[in-house]
Amino acid sequence: MITVNERGFYGKFGGAYIPEMLHPNIEELVKNYLSIINEEGFQKEFRHLLTDYVGRPTPLYYASRLSEKYQTNVYLKREDLCHTGAHKVNNTIGQILLAKRLGKKRILAETGAGQHGVATATICALMGLDCVVYMGKVDVARQKPNVERMKLLGATVVEAVSGSQTLKDATNDAMRDWINNPEDTHYVIGSVVGPHPYPDMVAIFQSVISEEIKKQLAEKTGSQDPNYVLACVGGGSNAIGAFYHYVDNPNVKLIGLEAGGFGIDTDKTAATLTLGKEGVLHGSRSLVIQTEDGQVIEPHSVSAGLDYPGIGPAHAYLYKTAKADYFPITDAEALNAGFECSRLEGIIPAVESAHALAYLPKLKAKPEETVVINLSGRGDKDMKTYIEWFGSKD
């Protein structure tokens, strides 16, 4: 398990660096989130929706052809089979159930790849709540199918037009909206980022992933501990979910794969842990890609879901304390790995998840070892990206 102290810190990372006007909202969450989440009635409703609405537990699938190719034992944790197509919905259900208990009527979200926006719009439709999703203009263009889905589900999609017009800018706009509407609105942050208690709250909701992996792996192999857990890292929520119950377990190596973009020696990258320096972004102290004088650098990744210059404070802590390792994966490596998984396993992964798959050749795991890869989402939303990349592959 990985938990925060009472002020929301993992070591020196985390906390709540927020404008005065957000204090009442954040205080309300800090005071109530753990007691609400631990209520029997809350757990019952949360677990019921995860089972019957999301389709959990998601399978832990032995990928025999990838295993054969890399001469080891590869299991894919199939978060791509969650309703709406990614792990994001686990958190969205948790936060919206919590918002309802706090009497909120209006839900805000930011989104990059659109997966979090779709998950939020979906649960708002299910629960009859108003939903506004902020999304960078660039992402609106490259994730069209998800924009259409959100609209069909009844959400209002607002384009963020400042900065690089991607996730960071959408997050800024969502926070501004929340400041202006503190009473009736809950802001559903889509990853383990933002001010305390978001990183901890989101990690708790996503921890169902490693809870299931332990049980499923024990059933399949006799041991609940794999040798490695691999996950892609944008803000870090699917990775924290997959790591959660393995942190400080000496038998299990935890490896996060971040978006290297064109490469970490170029300025077109989103490799936050590799290149970032300590700083405050969107309400918490973590590592941030920034210039010498603290200007946030516009990130780049082929995957909209990893195109973020910050990282959840828990990952900054795991990285600095060497409790987990993190490596950058380039756009090209990720797309090739996504293509390989499609051809070998008949599973088209999200380009984000393909970053985790891309580490398999570098890992050099032994034939008797077990590797769990968290397949965070499905690739339907990325068809345009794959087709552009492989254009004439056949």
Ligand SMILES: *Cc1c(COP(=O)(O)O)cnc(C)c1O
């Ligand atoms: C959003 C997203 C990610 C990145 O977010 P994390 O919080 O780092 O998990 C990864 N994969 C998919 C499929 C996503 O939709």
